[in-house]
């Protein structure tokens with residue numbers, strides 16, 4: 001089985017000014033100096049450069065929280081993959097449930113964004129997850145499979161292992177309700193099976209869990225066989241808490 005380097009990502013959402021981002025990185029770096037994991041910080045667009053500049057020579061990678069699928073054009077308010085690459089950003093979160101829910105992000109756009117990110121040299125972190133209603137109706141696997149098939153439709157099979165998948169049950173995001181380690185493992189193993197059926201090198205794909213990850217629950221979630229890391233929202237805003245999560249991986 002290929003080695004999957006654990007990946008712990010901080011999704012700051014619409015939090016932190018440039019000054020606050022700088023303070024966070026300065027506080028975080030000494031706390032994670034010894035880590036062998038991939039540590040990814042996803043700041044708002046405005047703070048990308050500040051984080052990039054401070055992290056050179058460290059284990060920290062920088063990801064944007066969204067991008068447009070075209071390289072350039074008349075798309076007011078949007079940012080493209082080449083623009084992110086120019087800043088030395090290495091990755092991009094795509095299809096977060098907040099973007100799907102509040103900004104109408106559709107599978108059709110994601111089917112173009114994922115290959116556009118890969119083509120530009122960005123590592124896509126594709127988020128998929130079910131609503132509470134879907135889980136209660138026993139539709140979790142159906143939702144995950146549909147999303148993966150739609151969003152990865154245009155990615156060549158031999159490049160799927162370059163995509164990081166984040167399993168993020170919507171009912172667990174920002175609610176303090178974490179999926180149990182068993183629920184999270186079951187969904188992540190299912191995601192790996194779907195990728196395997198597509199002919200991908202599924203054992204090489206990193207699958208993260210996201211949804212109310214905190215220092216108190218991280219170790220147990222991250223010890224599951226098919227969970228290769230975490231996408232952390234609220235608890236990633238504090239350098240001490242986030243460093244504890246990195247350590248528990």
Ligand code: PGA
Nearest residue numbers: 173174211212232233234
């Ligand atoms: P949360 O957010 O950790 O605050 O639940 C996770 C996410 O939205 O990625």
